[in-house]
Amino acid sequence: MSEKEMSQYGEGIGFERIRRITGYLVGTVDRFNNAKRAEVNDRVKHGV
């Protein structure tokens, strides 16, 4: 392992993004089917 690799951590590690799929959760968005992914992308926030 190079010196740089020793002193650095996190290369290639993404962020986890959890969204509610319907009533339940399923983990991160990359497990969603294509339709549900499209729906999540379209969701707009509701003002209070």
Added chain:
Amino acid sequence: MIFTVKKRDGREMPFNIEKIADAVIKAFRASGELDEQIKAAQAQMNLLGNDDLLTNAALKVAAEAVGHLEAENKTKPDIEEIQDAVEKALTEGGYADTAKSYILYRAERTRVREVNTRLMQTLHDITFSSAKESDLKRENANIDGDTAMGTMLKYGSESAKHFYTMMMLKPEHSRAHMDGDIHIHDLDFYSLTMTCCQIDLIKLFKNGFNTGHGHLREPKDIRSYAALAAIAIQSNQNDQHGGQSVPNFDYAMADGVRITYRKAYLSNIVKALILYTGKEEEEIQPGIKKLHSEMAEMGMVATLVPNEKFVETEAHELAKIYDADIVKKSQKFAEKMAFEETDKATFQAMEAFVHNLNSMHSRAGAQTPFSSINYGMCTEPEARMVMKNLLLTTEEGLGGGETAIFPIQIFRVKDGINLNPGEPNYDLFKLACRVSAKRLFPNFSFQDAPYNLQYYKPGHPETEISYMGCRTRVIGNHYDPSREISYGRGNLSFTSINLPRIAIKMKSVDLFFKELDRMLQLVSDQLMERFAVQSRRKVKNFPFLMGQGVWIDSDKLGWEDTVGEVIKHGTLSIGFIGLAETLVMLTGKHHGESEASQELGLKIIGHMREFCDKESERLGLNFSLLATPAEGLSGRFVRMDKKKFGIIPGVTDRDYYTNSFHVPVYYRISAFKKLSLEAPYHALTNAGHISYIELDGDPTQNLDAFEKIVKHMAKVGIGYGSINHPVDRDPVCGFVGVIGDVCPRCGRSEGHAISCEKLAELRKKFPGMPAFRGIR
């Protein structure tokens, strides 16, 4: 001249006219059109004649067919072209019946061939594509399609679906399903089991239970209560494909806390007396244990909130042996220590429970159980301790601070119990809001919604409203109105209607309702067909669900008995998706943007509910209307409709149909207005419903707004709701919250590394950070 033929797979084979003749002979035999002539030939004792006659006729037809092909200059015909020519030759030769049987024979061969190729193609996709590229493998996001067991499950599931659509469903149901008019949910389990169940843990724990792999004794401690709760959910999951829910988590776990406290109190008062008197444990413990069990027989036990009767009687009895002052001090010590120990044990129990439900395997190891728990209304101190610790451990997250996916937690809200300041469980409601603002759970169910309140009898927790996490709700009971409870009941099966398609096809509102009626009747018949199949199953097919008496009244059945009678307590549900797209098609606007559309929307859904009520009446069963969750279905219907009808703006122009009766996710609307518009549909969809609100930013920074929304849900008559907000996590530094392009804690951007010095520095501030490369 024809020398070669092109086969279906593209290969060229030498042409052989006898092959055509063989097929024609089969068709003659099937039609019986030459039977008379054959009989006549036999009557003349011409024993060779029958075969000759058939062969001659067939060869003649084949030759005619070849003539047609040559006339069209087809020197290398393919199979379809040859068959077309044969059909033509048969018709021209005056063999109308034989032509018909030849066509049928062709259709049957095509069907068989398609069955095989379609199934093989599906299995091929499952085998050679990863979940990342295969939508099929992500159909149900809770199953990891990349693992060995997940793949094996998918083979089984896809093959079963093929089998049922080809061999078991009525052709009209099968066609409607395959064409996308309706969707028969969980078709892979068609002949095997029912959807879901609300498990009454109190009943199950009494006298212990058997998982099918061994007997478990009645639990004697909150930790074993929680462990057994997880095992019960896991075991029942192996008997059903849908969710497993506990309707009375607060009440059931409270029993465990009671026993834990009693034991902790005993051990601590013994310790105190050892210390104060200087005597040995053996001199003290047996006497006190005996005293406690004698008192217990008279109904006096130590309780989390000390009760006078126990305290005084114990003091009185102990004062006969020990100094009264020492007794009093020992009691105080024991109360304090027992409380603390029980609290700690309860936290650990809840932590383990959540961990277990996120790691235990079911369904051949491909999935954790689909678990839900309902709680919130029990005001006993022991139940409150359970709920508090469950919420705290949920807030903390799993080992590395991850958000727990299971169990789906449902906090039951009721005016007078937990909704307003000063009410006994208001503190827990506040805590539930805080936890949900961080972790998306708990969701909230509303006992006071009129259609939930009508079943509620104070003092009878079995009449409290319980939801499956996904949204399924079972409470009314047309089959047996004396049992309008949630315990031991669930959905039997459900089938959804493609509402937008009816609107696209019919265009006018009048015709829409006509076609809707036809579709409702079709689905009702299909549900009844499936019910008949389910009814023939036996107790032994459900060793836990029925064998351990989890399902209502199943404890009255023997191992070989069929379950037909007891499953009548379950529901048959008709679902729907895409009300918004339906309204756009019929009126040009969805219900979020037009009052007239909202009116029509309520008329449509109200009509569907009326149909369900009528079917319940007609058939003596529980038909109910479901706002379908549609995880896999959200894309399936619209994909097919896009292909059939093209892109219709506002209807088929997205990759999904809108969930059930929701106002479309892309439409800008205030939280309060959205809830007010959706609430009336909750009242109509008695098989289950849910509404969401999408909040911007990090709601833990604005808990007042969060609480206000939940209270608005209660006010407008929502039955079950939840608030969505982004929950992101950086696995490197463990930060949980909203992450844009850059992690707010460690400052790294997605996929980039940061220095280990920086991480070590952060670790001083955030000791709970996940370990990296083993460094803690």
